[in-house]
Amino acid sequence: MRKSPLLLPIVFLLCHFSFLLAQNKQLSLEEIYDGTFSVEGLDKLRSLKNGKQYTILSVDKATATSSIQKYDYKTQNKLETIVSSSSSVPYFTSYEFSEDESKLLLATSVEPIFRRSTLGYFYVYDLKSKKISAVSNSKIQEPSLSPDGSKVAYVQNNNIFVWDIATNYTKQLTLDGVKNKIINGITDWVYEEEFAFVKAFEWNSDGSKLVFIRFDETDVPEFSVDVYGSNLYQTQTIFKYPKAGEVNSEVSLHIVDMDTYHISQVDLDDPYYIPRIKWMNDPHFLSVQTLNRHQNNLRLYAVNAINNKSNILLEETDEAYVSVADDLTFLADDSFIWTSEKDGFKHIYLYNVEGKLMNQLTKGPWEVSKFYGYDQNEDLFYYQSTENGSINRDVYSVGSNGENRRRLTTKAGHNAADFSADFTYFINTYASATNPPEYTLHNSLSGKKIKDILYNRALISKLDNYRINPKEFSTIAINGNDLNMWMIKPKNFDATKKFPLFMTQYSGPGSQKVSNSWLDTNDYWFQMLANEGYIVVCVDGRGTGYKGAEFKKVTYKELGKYEVEDQIAAAKKLSELPYIDESRTGIWGWSYGGFMSTNCLLKGNDTFEMAIAVAPVTSWRFYDSIYTERFMRTPQENPSGYDENSPFNYPELLKGNYLLVHGSADDNVHLQNTMRMVEALVQANKQFDWAIYPDKNHSIKGGNTRLHLYTKMTNFIKENL
Numbered sequence: 001m002r003k004s005p006l007l008l009p010i011v012f013l014l015c016h017f018s019f020l021l022a023q024n025k026q027l028s029l030e031e032i033y034d035g036t037f038s039v040e041g042l043d044k045l046r047s048l049k050n051g052k053q054y055t056i057l058s059v060d061k062a063t064a065t066s067s068i069q070k071y072d073y074k075t076q077n078k079l080e081t082i083v084s085s086s087s088s089v090p091y092f093t094s095y096e097f098s099e100d101e102s103k104l105l106l107a108t109s110v111e112p113i114f115r116r117s118t119l120g121y122f123y124v125y126d127l128k129s130k131k132i133s134a135v136s137n138s139k140i141q142e143p144s145l146s147p148d149g150s151k152v153a154y155v156q157n158n159n160i161f162v163w164d165i166a167t168n169y170t171k172q173l174t175l176d177g178v179k180n181k182i183i184n185g186i187t188d189w190v191y192e193e194e195f196a197f198v199k200a201f202e203w204n205s206d207g208s209k210l211v212f213i214r215f216d217e218t219d220v221p222e223f224s225v226d227v228y229g230s231n232l233y234q235t236q237t238i239f240k241y242p243k244a245g246e247v248n249s250e251v252s253l254h255i256v257d258m259d260t261y262h263i264s265q266v267d268l269d270d271p272y273y274i275p276r277i278k279w280m281n282d283p284h285f286l287s288v289q290t291l292n293r294h295q296n297n298l299r300l301y302a303v304n305a306i307n308n309k310s311n312i313l314l315e316e317t318d319e320a321y322v323s324v325a326d327d328l329t330f331l332a333d334d335s336f337i338w339t340s341e342k343d344g345f346k347h348i349y350l351y352n353v354e355g356k357l358m359n360q361l362t363k364g365p366w367e368v369s370k371f372y373g374y375d376q377n378e379d380l381f382y383y384q385s386t387e388n389g390s391i392n393r394d395v396y397s398v399g400s401n402g403e404n405r406r407r408l409t410t411k412a413g414h415n416a417a418d419f420s421a422d423f424t425y426f427i428n429t430y431a432s433a434t435n436p437p438e439y440t441l442h443n444s445l446s447g448k449k450i451k452d453i454l455y456n457r458a459l460i461s462k463l464d465n466y467r468i469n470p471k472e473f474s475t476i477a478i479n480g481n482d483l484n485m486w487m488i489k490p491k492n493f494d495a496t497k498k499f500p501l502f503m504t505q506y507s508g509p510g511s512q513k514v515s516n517s518w519l520d521t522n523d524y525w526f527q528m529l530a531n532e533g534y535i536v537v538c539v540d541g542r543g544t545g546y547k548g549a550e551f552k553k554v555t556y557k558e559l560g561k562y563e564v565e566d567q568i569a570a571a572k573k574l575s576e577l578p579y580i581d582e583s584r585t586g587i588w589g590w591s592y593g594g595f596m597s598t599n600c601l602l603k604g605n606d607t608f609e610m611a612i613a614v615a616p617v618t619s620w621r622f623y624d625s626i627y628t629e630r631f632m633r634t635p636q637e638n639p640s641g642y643d644e645n646s647p648f649n650y651p652e653l654l655k656g657n658y659l660l661v662h663g664s665a666d667d668n669v670h671l672q673n674t675m676r677m678v679e680a681l682v683q684a685n686k687q688f689d690w691a692i693y694p695d696k697n698h699s700i701k702g703g704n705t706r707l708h709l710y711t712k713m714t715n716f717i718k719e720n721l
Contacts, residue, residue, distance in 0.1 A: 025465045027528040029714065033706045037463070037524055039437050039456050042418075042427070044094065049101060051422030055082065057095060064091045068104070073425045073441065076451050083125055089132055090123065098149030102127060103165075105135075105145050105152070114189060114667060115698075117141065117198045124152060124165055135163055136170070141186055142199040146207040151258075153185075153201060153210055160185040160201060160212060162258070173210070173256055173263070180222065180240055183215040188249045190242055191215075193668065194626035195275040195324060206283040209305050210256040211266075213274050217249040225665050228694050239667065242625040244642075245634040253277070253288060255305055266308050268301060273626070275324045280334045287313070287328065287336075295630045298322040300338070300355070313355030316340060320556040321630045323510070327371040337361075337381070339368055341549040348383060350400060361402045367546050369393055370416070375423035378445065382408075382423070384416060390546040391473060391484055391516045395428065397444070408447030411435075414517040419444060427453065431518035433471045433486075436460065467491045467531050473516060476539060478569045479562075481551070484514035485570070488526055488536040493579075500584035500721045501574055502526075502534045507563040508592035509631055510545035510552055513538050525710060529717065537574060541566030557638050559620060559631055560599050560645030567596065568604035575607075586610035586721040588713070591669055591698065592617065598660075598677070599645060602653040610720045612659045612713055615666055615698055618673040619646040648680035657720040658688040661709065663696030689716065 031037065044057040052073055059066045067084035071077065083104065085091040094107035103124050110120035119139040125132045135143055135152050140161075143154035152163045158177025163170045174184040185201040192198050201212035223241035228234045242248045251274050253266040268274070271290035278287045286303040288310070300314040316322045318341075327339040327348075334353045339346055346368050348361040361381055362368055367390070372382040380397045387407070388394050395417045398405040409415035413432030420426065423444050431437040436456040440449050469491055475482040490499060504526065506513050519527075526536040542562045543555035555562050567587065575582035585608050589597040594616025601611035620628045620642050621635050635642045643649055658681075662674040674690070681688055691712060693700050700709055 025467065026531055027466055027524055029525070029528070029707055029710050032521060032524040032528065033710060037459065037519070037521075039459060039518065040454060041429075041437060042439055042454065045418050045427065046095075046097060047419065047421045048097075049421050051420040051424050053079065054418075054420070054427075057093075059093060066092050068095055073420055074450070076441065076453060082127065089125065090121075092123070096145065098145040099147035100149050103145060103149040105143060106132075109139070111139075114192055116192050116196065117186070122152075122154070133165065133168075136161075142201075144199065144201070144203060146203050147205060148207055151207070153203065155185045155201075158183045158186065160210075160256075162210075171261065173261060174212075174214075180238065181216070181218050183217065183249075185212040186215075187213070188215045188217050188220070189239055189667070190248070190624045190626050191273075191275070194624060194630075195273075197276075200277070202277055202279055204279045204283040204286070204305065205281055208258055208283060210258060211277055211279070211286055211305075212254055212256070213277065214252045214254055215249040216252075219247045220249055221246050223667075223670065225667060225670075227665055237665075237667075241667075241670075244621055244623060244625055244628040244632065245636050246625060248272070248293075248625055253303075255286075255308065264308055266303055266310060268303075268310060271299075276326075276328070278328055278330075280330045281332060282334055285334065287330075289324065289328075291322070291324070293629065294633060295321045295626075298324070300328075302355070314338065314351065316342065318342075318553075320553040327368075329371060329373065331374055332376060337371060337374070339371060344550060345548050348381065348398075350381075359400065359402055361398050361400070362405075363402070365548065366390070367548070369546065372417055372419055372426075373423065375444070378423070380423070380445075382417065382419060382426075382444070386546050388412065389516075391512075391514055395426070395447075406447065408442065408444070410447070412516065414515070417442075425450070432516050433473070433518070436518050468527055469530050473514070476570055476573060478539075478541070478566050478573065481542060481566075483539050483541055483566065483570065484547075485537065485539045486514050488530040490530050490533050490535065495579045497579060498581040499533060499535045499579055500586070501571065501580050502529060502536050502717065502721060503567065503571060503585070503587040504536065504538050504593075505540075505567060505587070505589055505596060506591075506593040507541055507544060507567070507589070507596045509543050509555060509559075511592075512540060512545050514540045525714075529714070532718070534717070534721070535580065537570075539567065539570045541570070555631065557632055557641045558645065559641070560595060563596060564599045564603055564645070567600050568607050571600075571604065571607050584609060584721050586612075586717060588612035588614075589616075590614040595647070598647045598658075601656050601658055602647055602650055605653050605655040609656045610658075610717070611656065612661070612716060614661045614709075614713075615663065615669050615700065616660070616673060616677070617669055618648050618677040619643075621646075622670060622673050622676075648677045651677075651680040651684035651686055654681065654684070654686040654688070657716075658686075659713065659716045660688060660690040661693070661700070661712075662691075663693045663698065663700045665695045666698045668698040 042056050047054045068082040070079045090108045092106040092108050096105045106123045108121045110118045122135040122143045141155040143152050160173040176182050177184050187200050217240040220240040220242050225237045226234045272293045273291040276289040284305050288301040290299045296318050298316045301310045302313045303310045329337040338349045350358045366386045368385045370384040393414045395408045416429045417426040438455045439453040441451040471486040473486050476485045587597045587600050594613035597611040598613045601608045
């Protein structure tokens, strides 16, 4: 008899893990959201250039003390404390070495601006003289030591400055920076959020030149956020935010000659976006990536920094979009590594210095998830991939001819490597759904383990007292695809009984939530719900990542169509299981996941009885240009794609119980989304529950906020499912 394709369980059990045995202590929301179950790690690990030693940051927040410790790779012995906070050295939370490792840049009193951008005080510590000096008396952004450690470039008030350490002289390089108009060397809001970088300047290899991107956001529409605070009148934060179809910043690329401080502009054929800049090893040559507005044509330029002439090294086009990655790596002769999805899966390609393809290094129906680097002595390239299944990650090596591929990690789960500078060793971080992160030292050629470094034994011991139920990984056949899925069943599960189904998902393009990795904070919440008698399930539908370009890009121009169809179909199929109560099905999500849960409750009103949406997009017309247009083009070009899956256009479909939550100061997914959804439901005379968290951004946290939010959601689930 042929077995049903519904569930093909692959349950990852760890035999030595006593916490998987029956335990009695119930998880509490207070413990989940106060950091009780946080993991230990090797914070800000840096390999020294000799390849024999590495450093890590040690921080004690309780005592506000920090230090940088040096360790020997081979013996794992601690060699010395390089620097520690003291009366002369302020408490620091981050560090960077200069290229020659003669100096350290220490970050203190760092405060966030948006998701990735920060302001802070910074100091340079001279490792030889033990002298410490402040870079600036004011808070600055993105300081960067020159390769020889003699200068620091940074941004303040949208202008670039260079501080000469020896002379204590600061030179202002740009003069036209104005808030909400001109930005030099720092990305605007939408680049920071969607191209995932903040520092838009970079030293060349000998420190003779500095390249930077200039953003002219004068014509970009403004968005404002009220901050209520505790004073009599609220304040207002105003920033430039280009929504889909609106005007974006005009960008231009400039090079500073550090001998003369002369600034010249690079001609790049009027690029719409400049998502990446990177100097080659030759100090006279720069690489620049540009994108058109549709993001389906990416060009990699080589720029001669002497005459500012440029030529195209490589060009990629796609019917949907081309993804920007951080894998571009220049080898000693400036031949380079490039990753691409052009054969249907993300793989590694080797090009010569002129941009001619030399070889495709990896190939197959799996994805390269990270490129680590090249060992020239052994002619080996190192990377991470999904060759052992899309929910897993392993570390591999391969020769420049694309042969002799070797798997260097052995345990199923998530493996990630930090290589020594000379590629003799790598520190492997391994975790799975049943194994918290552990750190081990390995030989890079063979993958053989040399030493254990760190195990989260304290966490293992702590969890030994709690009811923790293993995730059951499987696939579910939906709409012609085998979708990855995990399920958590209640402790002491009885298949003769019926249980309510609670679905969690994110579903955004290229994302992954079904992963054989260690528990994040929400996973503990799902464990708690399972122990309350719910079956918790996560399904990664069409549009999610690590299963090839076709699977990911099927949602192009139709965000919220196929993903919603898959969640509804999955819920219906799961309800056929004898132990699922089909009359009690709920779904929740945050951000894109909130967009999804709202649509599922409305379009699947015969399937879902309850939904929670936190900080949801309710119309892609309200979201930013770079993200939205990448997947949808502009509203002017694709109006039906925007409107047919916008939930406030069909509020009359609401039948189930709905909880809508947002932070009032969300600079990312604006409160506007929730307000429009609320108004639509009110005018349709539909009852629902909602909550606004004052002055909270997209993450909705701070103080007791997370505890309050998850208490509210837990109570809503218990009352309505």
